[in-house]
Amino acid sequence: MTPARSTLLGCALLGALLLPPATAAARTVLLQKDGQWQLQVDGRAYVARGVTFSGSSNSRAYEQDCARLAALGVNTLRTWGTGSETHLLLDAAHKHGLKVLVGLWMRHGQPGAEGDDTFDYTRDTGGMKKQLEDTLTQVRRFKGHPAVLAWGVGNEVILNSPHDAAKEAYARFLEKVVREIKQVDADHPVISVDAWTLAVPWWEKHVPSLDAYGLNVYGGGIHMLPSELAKAGVRKPWFVTEFGAQGEWDAPKDAHGVPREPTDEEKYAAIVDGWNNALAPHVKAGRCLGLFVFNYGASFDHTGLWLGMLSGTATRPAWHAVREAYTGQKPATPLPRIAAVSVHGAEREGPSTWARVRVDVEDSAPKLQGLSFAYNFRGAATRHERDEVRRLDARPGPAPGTWRVRMPAVRGAIKLYALGKDAAGNLAVATTSATLPLAMAEAARPGDGAP
Known part of the structure; x- marks a missing residue:
């Protein structure tokens, strides 16, 4: 999909930033027993109650952002990439008891929902080498930070790959990236993220080193997701790495051909229902490791108004829905309508x-x-x-x-x-x-x- 990415999004190296050595790193592991998976941080069970994170304005607001999110019951943030401000976000998250699924950006095979980029994974060996080197540099830089929960490699690259040969080439490259991340950092799981279950066949066949899968799904599809994964024979655990109301790509069109945007009430209900009803049984059964609602950002644009938790300084229905989903607390007074x-x-x-x-x-x-x-x-x-x-x-x-x-x-x-x-x-x-x-x-x- 097409979020308004924050400055965290870029995968370019924007300067060698040193982390403060104040606190020892936390260790995240995935354990399996009797067919059930459990994520643990320093020996304690952990379920991600998360949001994707673009920030309310800039890095100066990260402290306030993390404090506000913690008050909503959020315990985990997800980013799409790393940049010059990543260490500031990790520091703010740790101060307020939050973990971060740190994104490691991978280029896309064609212009699409994630940006106007074209990269050929079937031929560009030099470009793949650079992506791998840049990725490992970021892992080395941030692996010791106590706020790191896990690594999320790529976002919807399979979705945005133009043909099967490109999908397979990317999947094979992804396996190399995952293996080398694990050689650099044995203390944090590695996942990859894509849309719906489109990448699952490629991951299952070509990326065995992934610890878990990240799946972006919106609207009522969240109720069908677990059965689709079961039909595909998936035995690994999974996160829902983006979620919200029905997206534009699935929405029915009106008489003018414009996709019908869900109402504010429908947006609120989708988030609460998605967590409490669609995912809760699978969290309990040791299959789902957590959820990330899209998106903690304040942009006044098409995607921000459709799916965002904020619009400028104003709160949107998703803000209150996240709080009810993760804490059970409803709005103290009715929301405007x-x-x-x-x-x-x-x-x-x-x-x-x-x-x-x-x-x-x-x-x-x-x-x-x-x-x-x-x-x-x-x-x-x-x-x-x-x-x-x-x-x-x-x-x-x-x-x-x-x-x-x-x-x-x-x-x-x-x-x-x-x-x-x-x-x-x-x-x-x-x-x-x-x-x-x-x-x-x-x-x-x-x-x-x-x-």
Whole structure:
């Protein structure tokens, strides 16, 4: 999938950073008894109640981020890669009693959900050698830190490999990487991460040295995952390394061809149900080692609004759902809710096109401190533009609950957001789609809707 990665994401070496020698490293082991697996840290059983981590702003906020997450019942963070700020995150995590599944980035075989990268694992021996050397440098650098739980090598590389030959070549290279990591560090398990069960046949055949599997799954698929793994004959333990509400790639499309985003209530329910009902039996049975909810990040973009725990400084439903899943604690007061947003035609006013929009607010929910509107255009030319969410000018309409919203000058369907925050800083979002008549779109002033 396409998260807004933090500065932790890059796999480039950004300077030789030395770790403070204050605390001895912790040892993580996987034990198997009577067909059941257990993760242990320094001899104590450990189940990952985790989130993926991009951070709320920058490394100066890591202390606050880790303290807030610990208060939600989170005990583990997952990153996708290492960089110049990794040691700061590890220090902050350790201070607040958190562990980190440290990501070790592997390049992808074609441009895709994870970025515009193309790497040929069937031919580029020099490039593979460099990736291996860089990876081992990172393992040596951080293996002694007490916050390290395990290593997560790669993310959805099999998904983003163009053909079977590339998948096999990557899997064979991955086995070499895993073996050499274990020679450098015998105290932390090594997993690899991919989407759904797509990589399982390749891991099973070509990567026997993996200690466990990392599986990214969203929505109702989490209930089907254990049986799919059983059908594939998987005997190794596994983590769910990304999880949240149904993703765009699976969502049904509306009349304008725009994937239907789950409601805030559906997003909340997916996380609580996924942990308490889908995974709990398999944690107890010694098959599932833990969960990482996607994503602790604050970006105001398409993915952040769909799946994030924060939006700027505001909290989203996933924030509260993580707390209920891991601690049983529900929100002290109801969360704000926008029941629906709908478009009822458009009209020209000078050089601009204004849509007539109705917003239905849940009466029993906390009062919203104002409404705003934004749009996303998935038909844009570049990846960056496709993920942008841009603010729209709006003014109250003639009837209660109605608004006039100035529409952007784009051809094609847009996703329209209605956003409202309550006094406690919780952000409610509802979405719909709209398509301007072509003549209106062409006549609209270029740049309408810019932030």
